[in-house]
Amino acid sequence: MGWRIPEALKERSGQADAGKSIDPFSICNISSSPVSVFKSENLYSEGNSADHVYVVRSGLCFSFRYDEDGRRQIIDLAFPGDFIGLEALTQARFVSSVSALTQAELVAYSVDDFTRQCYDEPALSRALVECIAKEHAILTKRLVGVAHSPADQRIAHFLLEIRSRALQSSKLHPVSEGTRNRALITAGGDFNLKLPQAIIADTLGLSIVHVSRTLSKLKEEGLIEDSSAGIRYRNLDGLKALALWEGISPWLEAG
Amino acid sequence: MGWRIPEALKERSGQADAGKSIDPFSICNISSSPVSVFKSENLYSEGNSADHVYVVRSGLCFSFRYDEDGRRQIIDLAFPGDFIGLEALTQARFVSSVSALTQAELVAYSVDDFTRQCYDEPALSRALVECIAKEHAILTKRLVGVAHSPADQRIAHFLLEIRSRALQSSKLHPVSEGTRNRALITAGGDFNLKLPQAIIADTLGLSIVHVSRTLSKLKEEGLIEDSSAGIRYRNLDGLKALALWEGISPWLEAG
DNA sequence: CGTAGCCTTGACCGACGTCAATGATGGTGG
DNA sequence: CCACCATCATTGACGTCGGTCAAGGCTACG
The missing domain is CATH 1.10.10.10 (Winged helix-like DNA-binding domain superfamily/Winged helix DNA-binding domain)
Structure with a gap:
């Protein structure tokens, strides 16, 4: 994935909560639980029920899918501070897998809590949109690149x-x-x-x-x-x- | 683009506003203005200042970028009901262009109004996230396809x-x-x-x-x-x- | 010392791009 | 109604980027 919360908000000025920053490792009011993933181990796999979203605390992860020929297509890497598994917000099951490139530490938020919090705190939604926009930019960029270069x-x-x-x-x-x-x-x-x-x-x-x-x-x-x-x-x-x-x-x- | 508001919300049950549907052509409280684009004409171009988001009312549009060799890469098509130009929410200038494949009618919302409304109405943010998730899925799918098939x-x-x-x-x-x-x-x-x-x-x-x-x-x-x-x-x-x-x-x- | 990853290198081949010429098609004006 | 043009589609010849297969090397680790 690759969506970083705090500076997204800080950069946005003119908003009610400009300058307010959200600590991605402990979003207010949401209970979080720590997760470890060993190198080459999956955090979750395609088809798993999607009831958590994650933020990378340390280490390096990547999300991927297999195409029908069994070839792996990596969608994106995730660095510390990046979100992982936001698709859980809109789908019951993951359509991609996430694995760790190194031993990685993450925090997990329950989707229900997270969603609730989005309703209570528009700034969080806002940050989400920013992060997703970034992801979108990276993806389209890669799309253009993969297609032609x-x-x-x-x-x-x-x-x-x-x-x-x-x-x-x-x-x-x-x-x-x-x-x-x-x-x-x-x-x-x-x-x-x-x-x-x-x-x-x-x-x-x-x-x-x-x-x-x-x-x-x-x-x-x-x-x-x-x-x-x-x-x-x-x-x-x-x-x-x-x-x-x-x-x-x-x-x-x-x- | 390609994000459809109403059913996104309807489908999501268990939320405060489940079943509530947003009319994409006239989002509550936001003033909208109609826009027409002729066939092969640009709605906006890369570099234009990004102060509106649009919803397609009729016709067919597509968003694209030119890569450095001057080749056009189409990012996505937009059908009636789909959003266009959501990147305006997070960026001052468009990084892609949108053009019409046929004569098209759209409605335009000012970014400021839209953003404000997102804060007031979590359901709108929510819908946005749904729509973006769809877009994301289409893009990754295409990415996998373009890369391998x-x-x-x-x-x-x-x-x-x-x-x-x-x-x-x-x-x-x-x-x-x-x-x-x-x-x-x-x-x-x-x-x-x-x-x-x-x-x-x-x-x-x-x-x-x-x-x-x-x-x-x-x-x-x-x-x-x-x-x-x-x-x-x-x-x-x-x-x-x-x-x-x-x-x-x-x-x-x-x- | 052996085995398992990972990387490198060569030979070969096929999918797809480029260039260029030729054909439809449909719209416009006389 | 026809002439003309622009746009779009087709087809062939040819080249090349990158995939596949297969063999061999380099660490690294038990």
Whole structure:
């Protein structure tokens, strides 16, 4: 998913509750329960009854569906602060699955409580709409990309998008060094990324083989660097040029 | 876009306002102004200041963006009853354009009024979330499809989706025979569809040429029939089989 | 040391895009 | 009623991006 509550509200000025911020990890009046998901474990699966929504506290999750050929299509990644499973608000059963890329901690809210609270607190609804709008923008962007762009461009864009979202997330929801996403993201101020290529492939609708080839190409071109520690962004401007990274929706503009 | 207010609320039971329905063409307390768009004319364009949201009253519209190569990617079609331009709720300027496929009549609501009303009337927010969820489902579905499916499957799915949405729309928002979408959709109880192939191509990320070829194939296989009057669905079950049309999200299940 | 993930690389092939020419169709004006 | 034009659809030739299959390497971990 990928909807971050607090700053969405803060940014919106001129509203009754402008500047008011909602703590996504403990939304007023709603009882929340903590949930842990181990690496490669599912938080929920397609078909499960959908009676909770979640917010990522730490770790990295992703939502996906299988198409009829059994191929996995990743819908989106979820960083700390992001919502997961909002479809529960409108449907009895999940139509997608969510799994963890690393050990992840989340908080769960009952759908009934959440819905009630939306009625009592328009600001929450409002925040929801903001978050969903962001999600919408990311999806349409990806749709355009998947439909038309060549693989190198798609991948470059993906790398930048992830970087941007990870940075934003870690700014807004810093985690103690101990539980830091060390396995996956960020090292000090600098940034490098460790994701299985299969994740990239399934997100962008490419084959693993082709992702590998394309990453090698980007490596040769000096745009990135790849070690066992993960992908390092070596030439940001070059990447942005390749990805045509400008005029991107405001949410993604960090960095 | 594509978010239909009234039944969204009706379907949701157990809520304070279950059964209450909102007339999308005249939302309580909000002043609305009628808008007409001629065929091939833009309702608004990328970059325009976004201070209204719209609901389609009659006709058929579509939203799109250009990617950097100048290629048009259609995001979605909008049928009577569907919302258009909800991004105005969260952004100062539109990031997509909307154009009319036929002469279309819409109603416009000022964003400020609409937002205010969302605060006063949780049911409206609620409806909004429902509508957006539907949109989300359609988009992810298309994303999965665009990423993986071969052209014939994509097209078959698209044809079915359009049919389904058109039928739903005309059921919920019947129009007088005079203004009926005769140019495009529906003929009596039966259904046939007249859309430029370019629309199909730009929606699914295919080239016009390939759409033409693929439609010819579908014709040969007896699944559809194509005349100057439009596409006629000749073998619905065959189409569904090809499109793997089952377990589709509930919104699309009509027909 | 062996096994399991994950990544890389090569050979091959097919789906789909591009270019370009040719055909319908329908609307407009003389 | 016909000439003309714009729009849209069809068809063929050709190239390429990216998928599939298959084999082999690199860590990492028990």
